């Protein structure tokens with residue numbers, strides 16, 4: 124017997140998040156690598172989950188999601204963004220945003236299609252494109268500012284281009300798109316049939332009184348967009364793995380056509396808890412909480428030999444350069460930092476298909492203050508010659 128296992132994608136067998144979190148455990152290091160909070164979620168939310176299960180909400184939810192959750196999302200978007208959504212035809216609840224990204228790609232891609240991906244990019248995008256038989260066309264963001272390189276994006280588009288995927292607030296750089304960026308994209312895509320996937324999982328985490336700009340606010344683009352969200356980021360419960368896809372009715376229909384045979388539905392008690400919590404008037408503000416953590420982390424890092432890049436404008440992440448300290452590759456540096464100094468981070472080359480290495484690490488600041496303090500204590504003592 125010779126069992127053949129097709130590779131399905133060209134990326135690594137083990138993601139950088141698994142590699143670094145495993146290494147962190149192995150060396151008992153402080154884990155500032157994978158993006159997950161180490162502080163508790165609001166007890167109101169935990170109680171609602173408990174209550175839902177006790178009240179017998181333990182069976183399958185409707186395929187598109189619990190109506191009360193879709194309704195609560197529509198009201199939330201109306202209140203925070205003045206965006207009108209039809210909960211029946213435009214919102215689908217999913218088991219996380221990663222799944223929603225895959226499903227949206229699957230709904231639109233055929234073999235031979237191309238998808239433009241701006242790099243550095245979240246690691247699931249390119250494998251998801253390849254798993255659907257299509258080809259990713261990576262286009263680097265501009266150095267230092269990580270702004271879109273419109274000339275290069277334009278040059279990457281041709282008759283095979285089926286979609287472009289955008290991520291704002293951006294993982295890993297912490298940059299955000301402004302309305303002007305969406306307008307530029309609208310100009311570029313006018314008279315084409317190119318779809319947009321807009322990954323907006325960090326939309327509630329935009330700092331310094333700036334506003335999140337959604338593709339949903341650009342009418343020309345909204346018509347062609349699948350917009351992906353995750354509750355995990357807003358409510359610090361990444362392990363619940365619940366997200367949603369917002370798209371116009373015909374696109375949502377195509378999305379649900381696949382979703383009904385992939386997962387069919389999503390954890391009922393958690394959907395119930397999220398619906399109740401979304402309608403709660405006394406919710407914690409994730410923006411302020413995370414902005415304070417970013418400020419705290421940036422301040423502490425001044426005591427170390429690392430150089431911070433521009434302050435994160437959104438997300439869980441801050442980029443930091445070690446270029447003045449070592450010539451080691453970012454992968455080797457991150458590994459040694461975990462093993463010798465007990466602090467785990469993510470090397471940014473993992474977010475580039477050509478493994479581009481600018482000697483930059485990503486730190487996750489979505490942690491308790493004491494965790495950040497302890498980590499920076501360790502980083503202060505670094506001897507650059509040990510790398």
Ligand code: PMP
Nearest residue numbers: 219220221245294322324353366
């Ligand atoms: N997109 C980005 C940019 C992310 O950082 C993450 C992190 N988890 C996801 C999508 C996936 O979200 P989820 O955990 O809901 O699958």
Ligand code: GLN
Nearest residue numbers: 140141156157158159294
């Ligand atoms: N979104 C998280 C991050 O960027 C990781 C999620 C995962 O482990 N796949 O760190």
